[in-house]
Amino acid sequence: MKKLSTIILLATALIFGNACKSNKTEQTDTQDGKTLVLYYSQTGATKAVAEELQKQLGCDIDSILAVNPYDGDYGQTISRWKQELKDSVKVEVNPINVNLDEYDTIFLGFPIWGGTYALPMASFLADNKFEGKKVVTFATFGSGGIENASIDVAVALPGADVKEGYGVRNARVAKAPQEIKSFLIENGYVEGEIAALPEFSEPTDVSDKDAVIFHAACDNYQFPLGNPVSVAMRDTPEGPEYEFGVKSTAPDGSESNSIIYVLAPQGQTPEFTRVVRE
Ligand SMILES: Cc1cc2nc3c(=O)[nH]c(=O)nc-3n(C[C@H](O)[C@H](O)[C@H](O)COP(=O)(O)O)c2cc1C
Known part of the structure; x- marks a missing residue:
């Protein structure tokens, strides 16, 4: 039927x-x-x-x-x-x-x-x-x-x-x-199996190499996204994923914080996947 x-x-x-x-x-x-x-x-x-x-x-x-x-x-x-x-x-x-x-x-x-x-x-x-x-x-x-x-x-x-x-x-x-x-x-909305992702590492200061990855992912966005002040990382099936703590200063001088996630698959340009604003 x-x-x-x-x-x-x-x-x-x-x-x-x-x-x-x-x-x-x-x-x-x-x-x-x-x-x-x-x-x-x-x-x-x-x-x-x-x-x-x-x-x-x-x-x-x-x-x-x-x-x-x-x-x-x-x-x-x-x-x-x-x-x-x-x-x-x-x-x-x-x-x-x-x-x-x-x-x-x-x-x-x-x-x-x-x-x-x-x-x-x-x-x-x-x-x-x-x-x-x-x-x-x-x-x-x-x-x-x-x-x-x-x-x-x-x-x-x-x-x-x-x-x-x-x-x-x-x-x-x-x-x-x-x-x-x-x-x-x-989230259990459909049945199936996927490997759980590892936790992010503890946040550390941003190295020059991390900063290059951040800027490669974020600098071509239509609005400025700020500067990274901390970074954590984990491995995913798509490649390394970065969690950047970011500080931004608006034209009026006000400051804000956000978290920006960046995926950096081997051999590809890193891309940010989302900005979580405070
Ligand atoms: C009026 C307006 C306001 C928007 N504000 C935001 C925003 O605050 N943050 C953001 O990330 N994107 C913003 N966007 C971008 C849209 O969210 C984005 O283009 C979205 O994917 C459009 O979806 P749609 O194609 O289903 O209409 C805005 C777009 C418009 C037209």
């Missing part, structure tokens, strides 16, 4: 392609209740992660759309967003295609805007009930921000059990399939 319905689903998908925005599939047995991947994406990075999550979880998917889409270029979006923040605009979003009440676990995805979830997601969270549901965040970003955004989601949804999920820089979305696989297994 399960086989027959899978064949019917596949045939339907082949006939109708992706014409429907919401995509309902048969759920896998490993999930706790029924699972939905629900996301907002302006330029496609979060959509790519959402679709990969949906594929690996074998669950339903739907997207949140702004009534007045953000269809300008980056500069225009930044201007509109700043104005909307200034005017405390509640961005109008369309109703989604699925009934949230049917789902126990929601993988909730968004781009990071100004260190938290994008405005269309803010409207959606304000207007919908998530009581009693498990909510697993995921996000894409230029440099980082899922940690604070997940705390903000938990504050916005006091009746839900909110877990920080998978985050990836938009420049590294091509790496998402493998990283999502590890993330889902590590």
Whole structure:
């Protein structure tokens, strides 16, 4: 019976392609209740992660759309967003295609805007009930921000059990399939086995060699990321991973601290994977 319905689903998908925005599939047995991947994406990075999550979880998917889409270029979006923040605009979003009440676990995805979830997601969270549901965040970003955004989601949804999920820089979305696989297994969302990663070493001062790796990874980012003041390290299957303690000074002279993670696979240019700001 399960086989027959899978064949019917596949045939339907082949006939109708992706014409429907919401995509309902048969759920896998490993999930706790029924699972939905629900996301907002302006330029496609979060959509790519959402679709990969949906594929690996074998669950339903739907997207949140702004009534007045953000269809300008980056500069225009930044201007509109700043104005909307200034005017405390509640961005109008369309109703989604699925009934949230049917789902126990929601993988909730968004781009990071100004260190938290994008405005269309803010409207959606304000207007919908998530009581009693498990909510697993995921996000894409230029440099980082899922940690604070997940705390903000938990504050916005006091009746839900909110877990920080998978985050990836938009420049590294091509790496998402493998990283999502590890993330889902590590956190018990799907079955499978992966080797546990070792702990980072104790932090030490930054050597000249460490500084070269940091700057090779961070200096071509569009905004200055600061200077490393401490470093810890561990080996991963992708190569050595560095955890840099970083100090930054803003143009107004204010100082801030962050942690920047850098992967340095043998023979490849090191790349930072995320910035965790204090
Ligand atoms: C209005 C706006 C604000 C942003 N703010 C941040 C930010 O605070 N931190 C960050 O790392 N990236 C920031 N970004 C970059 C986006 O998070 C990043 O491009 C994301 O991957 C876009 O996802 P999407 O393609 O699904 O829309 C911002 C982008 C926009 C348009």
